[in-house]
Amino acid sequence: MLVLSGKEVATKVRSEVQQECTRFKQETGHIPCLAVVLVGDDPASTTYVASKGKACEEMGFDHRDYRLPADTTEDHIVQLVEQLNADPLVDGILVQLPLPAHLSEKRITNTIRDDKDVDGLHPINIGRLLLGDPSFVACTPAGVMRILDHYQIETSGKEVVVVGRSNIVGKPMAALLMQKGRDATVTICHSRTADVGEHTRKADILVAAIGKPLAITADMVKEGAVVIDVGINRVEDASRKRGYRLVGDVDYDAVAPLSSAITPVPGGIGPMTIAMLMENTLIAAKMHV
Numbered sequence: 001m002l003v004l005s006g007k008e009v010a011t012k013v014r015s016e017v018q019q020e021c022t023r024f025k026q027e028t029g030h031i032p033c034l035a036v037v038l039v040g041d042d043p044a045s046t047t048y049v050a051s052k053g054k055a056c057e058e059m060g061f062d063h064r065d066y067r068l069p070a071d072t073t074e075d076h077i078v079q080l081v082e083q084l085n086a087d088p089l090v091d092g093i094l095v096q097l098p099l100p101a102h103l104s105e106k107r108i109t110n111t112i113r114d115d116k117d118v119d120g121l122h123p124i125n126i127g128r129l130l131l132g133d134p135s136f137v138a139c140t141p142a143g144v145m146r147i148l149d150h151y152q153i154e155t156s157g158k159e160v161v162v163v164g165r166s167n168i169v170g171k172p173m174a175a176l177l178m179q180k181g182r183d184a185t186v187t188i189c190h191s192r193t194a195d196v197g198e199h200t201r202k203a204d205i206l207v208a209a210i211g212k213p214l215a216i217t218a219d220m221v222k223e224g225a226v227v228i229d230v231g232i233n234r235v236e237d238a239s240r241k242r243g244y245r246l247v248g249d250v251d252y253d254a255v256a257p258l259s260s261a262i263t264p265v266p267g268g269i270g271p272m273t274i275a276m277l278m279e280n281t282l283i284a285a286k287m288h289v
């Protein structure tokens with residue numbers, strides 16, 4: 001069994017982006033800049049946003065963080081996004097999800113200019129992906145593809161089962177895998193699938209993006225499968241100083257021995273998401289000069 005180290009691949013991607021950024025800045029005088037908007041103080045989101053800022057600094061990017069109270073109005077956020085859209089110094093805009101319940105994720109992500117949508121969530125970018133001509137691709141599924149490429153895991157003709165149908169992971173993941181050139185046979189399972197295990201047991205490559213700790217158990221996995229765990233769940237753990245530990249959507253200890261390759265949590269897909277965000281931000285900056 002091979003452990004697919006997102007941490008290692010992410011380090012490689014970050015170092016490539018950093019080098020390319022140095023070259024780009026010398027050539028153009030433009031500094032790539034990512035604006036991150038965080039509404040409310042969800043602890044996991046706060047941690048992610050801090051990591052994104054740190055990564056920008058490592059790349060040599062500028063970044064702007066907008067931290068808004070949980071009761072901020074939708075109009076206020078839309079106005080902020082419109083300001084960032086119009087600002088020539090800002091290349092990428094990311095509104096951290098999930099948003100508080102009173103805010104329309106759809107209205108806000110639709111406001112982001114498609115050439116600044118480094119999250120790949122704007123309808124134009126989702127449409128381009130579906131049509132086989134992707135521009136910005138959502139960072140987590142892009143990170144999964146990069147890991148498969150790095151470890152030369154073949155997708156052509158494989159049965160791939162994606163568990164989860166979110167706009168940010170499940171749907172773009174399926175679109176990427178079924179693309180010409182990737183050529184996987186893709187099944188998507190979700191919360192209303194009658195028997196998830198019946199599908200997952202057929203998977204050559206299984207992608208778990210459910211958001212539920214340890215939801216994929218050993219009896220749901222075919223021997224020799226490649227298992228990609230997108231979940232990052234906090235579970236209480238009094239033995240840890242911070243009071244919790246991170247676990248994936250896959251019961252790693254039980255599933256790893258069955259699999260031919262598997263991503264751990266932490267150190268798997270999580271670091272890839274940020275690395276791909278850095279790559280997307282540099283691509284955006286190149287579009288803007």
Ligand code: GUN
Nearest residue numbers: 094095096097098119139
């Ligand atoms: N929340 C969890 N992952 C992501 C992500 O990739 N982008 C945004 N905007 N919010 C997230």
